[in-house]
Amino acid sequence: MQTKPVAQFKNIKKKIGKKMIIDDISFEVNAGEIFGFLGPNGAGKTTTIRMLFGLISMTEGEILVNGFSIKHDFEKAIVRVGGIIENPEMYKYLTGYKNLVHYARMYGDITKERIDEVISLVGLEQRIKDKVKTYSLGMRQRLGLAQALLHKPNLIVLDEPTNGLDPAGIHEFRKHLRMLAEKENVAIMVSSHQLSEMELMCDRIGIIQNGKLIDIQTVNDFLDKDEVVMRVTFTVDDVPKAKTCLNQMFQEQETLENESTISITIDSSKIPDIVAAFVREGIRISGLDKESKTLEQKFLDITGGSGIA
Amino acid sequence: MRRMLNLIQNENMKIFRRLSTYIMLGLLIIIVVAAGVISKNTAQQASINTDWKTQLTQDNTTMQKSLTDMQTIPGIDLEQSRAAVEKNIKTNNYRIEHNLPPVQGKIVWGFVTNMVSTISIVSLFVIIIAAGIVAGEFNSGTIKLLLIRPLKRWKVLLSKYLAVLLFALDSLILLFVASFLVGGILYGWSGVGQPYLGYTNGNVTEINMLGHIFTTYAYACVNLLMMVTFAFMISTVFRSNSLAVGISLFLMYTGTILVTLLSKYSWVKYILFANTDLTVYTNGLPVAKGMTMTFSLLVLAVYFILFNAISWAVFTKRDVAA
CATH class of the missing domain: 3.30.70.1150 (ACT-like. Chain A, domain 2)
Known part of the structure; x- marks a missing residue:
């Protein structure tokens, strides 16, 4: 399997006031792997992910996606990234379909067929013409996933993705991510504070605490080391x-x-x-x-x- | 370019897929219809003397008299008052000679002209849209999924600003069409071909009525454009819908009072609201001495650039953490 880095975090720092929110974090997410980003609430997971999406500026360091800098070449860097940041907040007064059309227009080359394909992929065919305000949390999650997949990204970043999904939904979701990683060689980065979930889903896990990345291990190493x-x-x-x-x-x-x-x-x-x-x-x-x-x-x-x- | 159009289309969709937008546009139509019905009823009572020619002749006699009686009053420019009266007399004479009844209220164009004041209602509605278009994305959290697309932030912001202006244009067209139709239905279409009487260098001239009304609209839109741009800025800077609506409306309705209160200071001419009414340079008095059309346009341009520059700077630099 190819292990080309898709996302490269290089010595990123974020300082707010005098507080170092993110302190010199470096790691890579490779094509075809599911990378878990693990840490307690407030450790800096969401901040790091927002920096990747260009929502928050970096005080120092650089993030490259497919070789392009988020800071200096945003449009090229972000074009193949998809994701959900915290809750998938959509336009509630629009239908699910119109929401997808809205995001599709921002890429400019997404066909109607692709939109339909993504809808059936997340299993929302029945309700896609309904307004989002009538959706359950699980359905909103599915719609969130749909908008993340719309433009065939090669890096998918999901912040606490299984919030609000029922067990069957989580299982299906995991299967789907695994399929994307293995069959389409997509790099996937998932953040969570739920450890058991990471265990089941990820290939490698990075642990973040108080803004520092303290360890990166493969899940197998993680579990087998000293396990005699x-x-x-x-x-x-x-x-x-x-x-x-x-x-x-x-x-x-x-x-x-x-x-x-x-x-x-x-x-x-x-x-x-x-x-x-x-x-x-x-x-x-x-x-x-x-x-x-x-x-x-x-x-x-x-x-x-x-x-x- | 194509994606810029797509962005504007998106913003348009978000404006026009909401019930509140249609309520506003519906209210605008109701206001025009109601104004039409009321003015028709009051106009009928007032115009018992249907012979407008006699009326105008009478008016001219009184005005001629006042012209000779006119005395120097301190603080009022005698020449200017004299010129204004002369203009009215000449215009009335021209109407009598060319058989052009006065426009005021009784024909379709009269009603359309009267309805120009309704642009302040349009301003109110456009301010509400402008106040929500950026702040709303932050309040609902949708800003995150909006900004992670391959489009620089300034493009997203520009599309929102243009969508607001487009909405303003839509509303103005609606206002014009509605007042034209209501005016025509109530007063008949007979006066449609009538020209507007302008007055330049002591001569009465015929001007295309449609052109004249567009000019009137354009003058009225100066204030609209400035207040909408201001609301857009507040919406972007404070991410609060209600704050943007509140401050903008407060300033819109108190701005002129503020200028009057401060008129003894010389710096009053640099206040935005002293410059938004450009009609004073064709008929009326500017707020302060020495103000010219060029000066006002310059002041307006400075405010316009300032408001947009602040919106731009804040929106492109801000960390989206909420």
Whole structure:
């Protein structure tokens, strides 16, 4: 897969008054990947995204999209960027269709067919001729996505995109983003404070806190690093017997028992040995649960626990 | 260029897809019809003496008399008053000779001319549109999705300004057509071909009536253009719809009073409202001595550029954070 950077953030800074809102952030978003931009509320996610869209000026630094500078060559830089910034606010007194026509006119080369295509892509055919004020939040989100896709962007930036979508909608949305990234090699940048969502959606995650980018990792690295030791829970028919067995194998490790389960924190490579030992002792295993650290715990570890600013 | 037209088309769509716009335009028509009906009824009572020629002759006799009786009053230019009376006498004579009944109120053009004062209502409506066109995008949050398109901000702003002017033009055309139709229906179409009587260098001249009415409209539009540009600026700077409407209307209705109050100071001539009525240079008195048409046009140009420059500077530089 191609890993050409589509968006390049180069040492961007934003100072408001004496406060450094964004402090020297640099990263790239590549074609074909979904980049997660993670951080607590107020960390600077939205500010960074607004700088990319040219809505907020930079005090220092540069953002390039497809090689063009947002600061100096705005029209060329922005032409292949699509997105939603916070809530997709549309003209409520216009129909969904007229809203799309409105945005389409601003590019100048979008056909009626393309508008219809995007409408069916987000599944709004039934209601597109209704006024936006009659739409539910989920439908507005879909319309927001439609306007973001209208001009076939190669960089899509979504700020808190799943706000207001129902679980089925979120699932569909994820599938769709994945399809765009993989099939059309689109670079996607998603910001969120919902960590579990990022885990499911993204390839790489950048963590921002107090205006600084403190870490960028791939999601797999994020989850697997140091993940050899984990808590393993067995569901067995004979808990006391299993306890004796485990105590013999790992003398220094505490076990935690329940009515039908027993848990132990061990190196994950030992799991097959335990299973073999249980089978030898005639203990019947009906369940096995590995509890790896969630992204959330990871996130709290990295940010030193001060999650919400 | 094509995308600039697209932008204007967009702004037009946003203006004309709203009920409030149609309410305003509907009100304008209602006002014209109501004014027509009222003036028709009062005019009928007043014109019991239908022989306008006798009336004009009578008027001329009184005016001739006043011309000889005229004395020097301090503060009033005798020559100027004399000239004004002479103009009226000559115009009346011309009407009698050429069989041209006076326009005032009783024929279609008279009504159209009277309705020119309704341009202040048009100003009010256009100010409301101008006040909302930028502030409204900020209030609804739609400004974000509007500015992330491949168009520089000044283009977006210009399209909005032009859309406002276009709306002003639409309203003025509506006013003209409505007053022409209402006037024609109420007073008949017989006077349509009648010329307007101008007066230059002591001679009465016939001027095309349509041309004359357009000139009257143009003079009345100076104030409209300035106040709309002002409202647009306030809307852009403060992002508040109501503030823009409030300040603009307040100034529009108190501006002339303000000028009168301040007329003893010499700097009053630099105030915008001392210069918006350009008709004073053809018939009337300018606010301060030494003011000329060129001076007023210059002052207006400075204000016009200033208002637009402020709008432009604020809109293109502002961080959109809301």
